[in-house]
Amino acid sequence: MRYPFKGRQPAISSPFGWRIHPILKTKRHHNGVDYACAIGTPVQAVAKGTVVFAGPSMIKFPSGEPAGGGYIVRIRFKDRLKDYTASYMHLKKGSLKVAVGDKVEMGQILAESGNTGESTGPHLHFEIQRGKKYIWTADGSRYLEPVSFIKARLTK
Secondary structure: OOOOOOOOOOOEEEOOEEEEOOOOOOEEEEOOEEEEOOOOOEEEOOOOEEEEEEEEOOOEOOOOOEOOOOEEEEEEEEEOOEEEEEEEEEEOOOOOOOOOOOEEOOOOEEEEEEOOOOOOOOEEEEEEEEOOOOOOOOOOOOEEOHHHHHHOOOOO
């Protein structure tokens, strides 16, 4: 495994866990980590896997642009015989380089970071969830703290 960026990883602007949501101003579980990075920063696959979603969030703003996670890529991968899903959110519109069904290699560029959806600034929201199928939960169940998950499995 590897981290979602080549070289030095950007600072984490919002860690995994409970927080006051920056838009809603209510206590919510943050199911991933936010990496503060410039729009257009290449985002890479953390593991070899299959693209299971690539496109805009199904939730829309009145303008028709995607709300929620904005433009999203999800890859399914196996680790130690278990299934996981890695999600990359708030990606730059028009930057997705993969489509559903594509097989990706670890380190392959998937898209560019952005500021789409319900976002307060340029960043990558990155999640890892247990299981073959992505199921959003409000309490963080099914999700893993992604930095420590990857750190324990780093490919040398």
